[in-house]
Amino acid sequence: MTVALSPRRLRSVxxxxxxxxxxxxxxxxxxxxxxxxxxxxxAPTKIVGEFADNVGLxxxxxxxxxxxxxxxxxxxxxxxxxxxxxxxxxRFLGELVTPLAIALNAIPIFVLVAVLNNMxxxxxxxxxxxxVTLVVYFIVLVNVAKGLTQVKGTHVELMRSYAASDFEILxxxxxxxxxxxxxxxxxxxxxxxVITAFVSExxxxxxxxxxxxxxxxxxxxxxxxxxxYVLGACLLGLGFYIISVALENVTRKEGAPIATKQGKIKK
Amino acid sequence: xxxxxxxxxxxxxxxGTPKQVDALVDVNLTVEAGDFVSLIGPSGCGKxxxxxxxxxxxxxxxxxVTVNGKSSAQARLDQDYGMAFQQAGLFDWxxxxxNIELPLELKGWDKEKRxxxxxxxxxxxxxxxxxxxxxxQLSGGMQQRIAIARALAAHxxxxxxxxxxxxxxxxxxxxxxxxxxxxCRETKTTVVFVTHSIPEAVYLSNRVVVMSPRPGRITKxxxxxxxxDRSEDTRNADAFFHGITAVREALRGTHADHANEVxxxxxx
Numbered sequence: 018m019t020v021a022l023s024p025r026r027l028r029s030v031x032x033x034x035x036x037x038x039x040x041x042x043x044x045x046x047x048x049x050x051x052x053x054x055x056x057x058x059x060a061p062t063k064i065v066g067e068f069a070d071n072v073g074l075x076x077x078x079x080x081x082x083x084x085x086x087x088x089x090x091x092x093x094x095x096x097x098x099x100x101x102x103x104x105x106x107x108r109f110l111g112e113l114v115t116p117l118a119i120a121l122n123a124i125p126i127f128v129l130v131a132v133l134n135n136m137x138x139x140x141x142x143x144x145x146x147x148x149v150t151l152v153v154y155f156i157v158l159v160n161v162a163k164g165l166t167q168v169k170g171t172h173v174e175l176m177r178s179y180a181a182s183d184f185e186i187l188x189x190x191x192x193x194x195x196x197x198x199x200x201x202x203x204x205x206x207x208x209x210x211v212i213t214a215f216v217s218e219x220x221x222x223x224x225x226x227x228x229x230x231x232x233x234x235x236x237x238x239x240x241x242x243x244x245x246y247v248l249g250a251c252l253l254g255l256g257f258y259i260i261s262v263a264l265e266n267v268t269r270k271e272g273a274p275i276a277t278k279q280g281k282i283k284k
Numbered sequence: 285x286x287x288x289x290x291x292x293x294x295x296x297x298x299x300g301t302p303k304q305v306d307a308l309v310d311v312n313l314t315v316e317a318g319d320f321v322s323l324i325g326p327s328g329c330g331k332x333x334x335x336x337x338x339x340x341x342x343x344x345x346x347x348x349v350t351v352n353g354k355s356s357a358q359a360r361l362d363q364d365y366g367m368a369f370q371q372a373g374l375f376d377w378x379x380x381x382x383n384i385e386l387p388l389e390l391k392g393w394d395k396e397k398r399x400x401x402x403x404x405x406x407x408x409x410x411x412x413x414x415x416x417x418x419x420x421q422l423s424g425g426m427q428q429r430i431a432i433a434r435a436l437a438a439h440x441x442x443x444x445x446x447x448x449x450x451x452x453x454x455x456x457x458x459x460x461x462x463x464x465x466x467x468c469r470e471t472k473t474t475v476v477f478v479t480h481s482i483p484e485a486v487y488l489s490n491r492v493v494v495m496s497p498r499p500g501r502i503t504k505x506x507x508x509x510x511x512x513d514r515s516e517d518t519r520n521a522d523a524f525f526h527g528i529t530a531v532r533e534a535l536r537g538t539h540a541d542h543a544n545e546v547x548x549x550x551x552x
Contacts, residue, residue, distance in 0.1 A: 171373035178339055178367040178444075179390045180360050189386070193377045 059241035067245035075227075075249040082226040083253050085142055086214035089149020090206060090257075096150070097157025098199065104158070105165035105191065118155050131220040145217040145226075152213045153206045160202035164195025200265040207257040215250060227253065285353045287442050287474040288315035288338055293347030295333055295500075306499035307333045311347070313493065313502065315476060317441065320468065322477045322485035323493045324531065330500025331478045332446055338476060339367055339444050351442065363391060365442040366435030370450045372427035374419035374434075381406070381415040384434045391438060405433035408467060425456040429463065436471060443468070443475045449484065458519075461487055465514055482535070486510075486527035487519065494534040504534040 041061045047053065048060040055063065068075065104111040129151070133144035168190050176186045218228030227250045234243035290313040297305040308330040315321050323331040336342040337349055340356040351359035359365060366387070374383045384402040393401075406412045409429040419427055428448055435443055449457045461484060468475055479485050485492045486508055494504040508527045510518055518524055 169371070169373065171369045171371045172375070174336075174341055174369070175367065175373050176390075177341055178360065178365070179363060179387050181390050185390060189389075190375070193375070196377070 056238050056240050059244050063241045064244040064248060067241045068248055071242060071245055074230075075246060078225060078227045078230050078246065079249050079253050081142075081223075082211070082214045082218070082228060082250070083257075085145045085217070085226070086149055086210040086253075086257065088146045089214065090153050090210040092146070093150040093153025093206065093210070094157050094203065097154045097202070098161055100154075101158050101161035101165055101195075104162050108166075111162065111166075118159060121151075121155060128220075130217045134221050139221065140223050142223070144222065145214060148217045149210045149213045153210050156206040156209065157199070157202045160198045160205075161195050164198030165191045168194050196268075200261070200268075203261045203264065204258070207261040208254050211250070211254040211257050285317070286314045286350075287317045287319065287352060288313070288476060289350040290314070290334070290338065291348050291350070293334075293337060293344045293349060295330070295337060295342065296345045299345065308337075308344075309499040309501050311500075311502055315474060317474050318472065319491060320465075320475045320477065320489045321491045321493060322479055322489040323495060324479055324482065324485045325495030325500075325535070326480070326497055328497040328500070329495040330497070331495050333500065334495075335444055335446055335476060335478050339365065363387065363438050364440055365444050366438065366440040367444045368428070368431045368435045368446070368448045370447040372419070372424075372431040374427055374430055376418065376420055379416050379418060380411070380422070380430055383419065383430060384437050387434065387438050401437055402433075405437050408436070408470070409433045409463070423456075425452055425460060428452065428460060432464065432467065436467070436473065439471070441472075441474055443473050445475065445477045447478055447480070450479070457481075457484070458516075462516065464488065469512070482528055482531050483519075483524075486524060486531060487514065492527075492531050494531060506530050506534060 045061050048058055059067075100114075104114060130144050130148045133147055137143050165187075172190050172194075173186065176190055181189070214226065215228035215231075218226045219232060222229075224230070224233060227246050231243050231246045231250070234240075234246060290311055293308060293311045294306070295308040297303075297307055311330075311334060313321075313334075323334060325331050333342065337344050338351065338356060340349070340351075340360040349356040352364050354362070354364070374380075375386070378386070381399065381402040384405050385398040388398045388401060403412065403415060406415055409432060411426060411429060411433075414422065414426070414430075419430065422430065431448070432443075435445075449460050452460060464475075465488060467473070475488075477485075477488060479488075487510075489508055490510075492506045492508060493502055494506065495501065496503045506527070508523075510521065510523050510527065
């Protein structure tokens with residue numbers, strides 16, 4: 018089966034592909050040419066080999082980390098959307114919560130997982146999932162609340178001229194306006210959830226996820242194996258991102274404009 | 285019964301604070317059914333505020349506003365008027381037809397009836413082939429025509445317009461003025477129209493309300509004697525130039541008193 022690629026598509030695919038392959042070739046030849054020891058830097062061919070040898074184990078660890086990320090992503094999104102509705106309805110609550118949200122976003126909140134690990138049993142996945150939930154929750158909350166409140170003045174006046182109730186304005190103006198903001202949030206939150214799930218594993222608990230496998234393999238000087246797990250982690254993050262983009266394409270009506278991160282309309 | 289009756293209306297923003305603004309003071313205005321009345325004046329004269337008081341988007345501080353013989357609040361609840369703004373204010377996530385259907389949705393019309401009316405309105409503004417496109421696929425002038433179609437979708441007797449052609453280029457603007465007159469003639473709609481273009485006010489209206497700022501008030505009512513059937517030739521008629529001169533002089537009156545405050549009156 019052949020996939021037809023248009024010249025334009027080729028132009029956008031070929032250069033990064035060539036660059037990536039050239040980088041790998043350089044890496045490989047540097048390891049071989051300078052005779053770098055595996056504990057210093059493993060060759061790409063070695064990493065791929067380790068990946069193939071350990072693919073079952075890497076898959077199992079990916080399921081653990083990916084599962085934590087997924088649960089946190091879903092719960093965080095649901096809670097974030099729910100809270101953004103409450104905040105957009107009662108503005109004074111927004112003024113109370115926003116500084117807290119900013120403060121929590123400013124500190125490296127991963128450290129909280131160490132505290133949470135103390136609160137639950139050492140083999141529990143709850144602290145990690147809770148951590149992911151928290152990170153996702155604030156990303157979704159801030160973006161969706163913006164989408165619900167930053168509607169055009171003309172639109173609100175127009176709805177009021179139709180004698181529309183607050184609920185009708187919410188349903189017909191605020192919610193559709195917030196939809197692209199939700200997908201922007203998900204595009205940021207999906208990779209962030211995976212990163213959070215990995216990093217959470219560095220603070221103790223079961224040694225079953227990709228993050229803890231990477232640390233333990235490095236501790237045992239099994240550098241190439243650690244890199245193989247890093248490769249697995251990359252693929253998992255990429256998978257989450259692709260799912261969030263695909264979700265957006267499915268829900269977006271054909272031909273409708275895409276709201277960019279700044280909320281501007283791109284054609 | 286007059287379409288709009290404004291009696292002794294004042295509007296004061298931020299009353300009793302240092303930021304108090306007397307937007308309108310003792311305004312009296314009657315618009316008869318079938319009239320096309322323009323409100324003109326420099327920025328800050330309260331013309332948009334007056335329009336929003338008629339629309340019941342603002343409450344007057346004193347006085348009363350009556351629309352179609354009812355309180356303006358009741359008229360708004362009954363959707364007795366349609367409204368159009370400088371920004372077309374179309375919803376990007378709705379198709380053109382769905383945009384026009386919006387006021388009918390809120391009135392609880394069923395789907396077939398809504399769609400039939402939307403197509404009828406698209407015929408009226410001469411854009412029938414655009415029903416399934418999205419607003420951002422249309423030019424500014426087309427978007428504004430859709431906004432007018434939406435404002436008239438529920439067949440209101442009164443149309444309130446706040447500088448609807450202010451963001452359009454001059455050629456499109458003159459075309460839109462002609463179209464608006466044709467649409468109003470066909471639908472027998474009464475219009476209150478806010479503008480700061482003198483020729484626009486004269487060309488469209490049978491009465492021009494000249495306003496001055498600080499505090500906002502009506503300084504002169506000018507009747508324009510161009511008849512009902514106006515065309516592009518009207519723009520070359522002596523009566524058109526007389527009307528422009530009369531409005532300009534009335535605005536100069538506001539000029540002399542507030543030499544440093546007149547902004548935004550287009551003299552083209």
